[in-house]
Amino acid sequence: MTETTRCDVLIIGGGPAGASCARALKQAGLDVRVLDKSSFPRDKVCAGWVTPQVLAALDIDTADYARGRVLQPISGFRTGLIGNQAMDTDYDRTISYGIRRCEFDHYLLQHAGVPLLLGEPVRSLQRNDYGWRVNDHIETRLLIGAGGHFCPVAQHLGARTGRDERAVFAQETEFAMSPGQRSACRAQGERPELYFCNDLKGYGWVFRKDDYLNIGLGREDREQLSSHVDSFIDWLRVEGRIPPDIPGRLKGHAYLLYRHGQRKRVGNRVLLIGDAAGLAYTQSGEGIRPAIESGLIAARLVAEVAGDYSGERLAAFSDRLVQRFGEIRPDNSLLPAGLRNSIGRWLLGRRWFTRHIVLDDWFLHRRQTAV
Secondary structure: OOOOOOEEEEOOOOHHHHHHHHHHHOOOOOEEEEEEOOOOOOOOOOEEEOOHHHHHHHHHHHHHOOOOOEEEOOEEEEEEEEEOOEEEEEEEOOOOOEEOOHHHHHHHHHOOOOOOEOOOOOOEEEEEEEEEEOOEEEEEEEEEEHHHHHHHHHOOOOOOOOOOOEEEEEEEEEEEHHHHHHHHHEEEEOOOOOEOOOOOOEEEEEEOOOOOOOEEEEEEEHHHHHHHHHHHHHHHHHOOOHHHHOOOEEEEEEOOOOHOOOOOEOOEEEEHHHHHHEEEOOOOOOOHHHHHHHHHHHHHHHHHHOOOOHHHOOHHHHHHHHHHOOOOOOOOOOOHHHHHHHHHHHHHHHHHHHHHHHHHHHHHHOOOOOO
C-alpha cells in the first residue's frame, strides 16, 4: 500500500505560475509540493520573453542564469502586417530577454526549493476531511491549479476546455539552427519580429535566441489556423527572414485571453493561477508574466489567511486579479468590424502608435510596475 503524503499546499503544474507560487509559499513557511505530469527539463515550445521587472520579482540574477542557458537581450522589435513592409523600433537599452522555456521552467522549479512529484499525471481528485486527496496518496489542505489551459483542476471547477470557451490557438516550432541555417536567417536576436494578420485576429512571430529560432502564429479562429500558418511561413521564406528548411512539425497549444476568461478561479480550498485561470494578456497573448504575477499574488493571500482556505477567505484572490489586470469590459464599439480593422491597420503603420501602444503598453507593459 502506498504511503500517504500530506502537505499544506499541493500545486498541480510546474510551469512559471506553479514554480513562482511554490517558492513564495515556502518562503512564507508552508509545506508545499509540486506535481506535474512531465519530467523536467521538458520540451515546451513558446516564443518566450521575460522583462527585467519579472526577473527582479523572482530574484533572478541574469549573470547566473545565463551560465549554460539562453538569455537573449532584446533592445528592439520589427513589426508590421503580414505581406507588407515592416518597421524597426529600437530602444537605447535592454527592454526584455528571450529565453527557452525548457531551460527557464526547469530553473524556476529547481529554485523553488520544494519537493517535486514529476512524471505523475493527475488521475484522481477527491475532497475529504483533510481537504483534498490526489492520486490516492497525497493529501493537501489547499489545492492550486497551475497546469495550463487544460489543467485538470480547472476542469474539476467546471472549465469546459475546447467547447464553450473562446480560446486562442497557436502553432509554433523552436529548433537549433545549423551553420547554414544561421547564415540564411536574417532575423536578429536583439530584435524579435511581430507580424499581424490583416484581419487583426492574430499575429505571427520570429524570435531568434542565440542559435535557436522560434517561429509561430496564433489566432482566435481555430479552423483557419493551419492555412494562415502556412502562408505566413511561405512569406517569411520569400522575404529571407527565416531559413528555407524548417525541421519537424509545428506544435499546437491553446490559451485564454484575460478578456475572454470566464473561468471560476476560486473555490473552497482551491485556486487557479496562470493559464489555468485564463490570464494571458488580452492584446499580446503573452502568458509568462501574468502567470508569475498570479502565482505571487496567490501566495501572498494564502500566507495571509493563515490556514483558513475557505471559499470566503480565498475570494479576495479574484479581487486582487482585477486590481492587477483590470476589469473585464464588453466590447461596446459601434464601429463596424471592417472599419475598425481599417483603422487598426492604418495605426500599425504609424511609428508613434507602434512604439508607445503596441510595444510599450501591449507587449512590454512598461508602465506597469512589478508585483
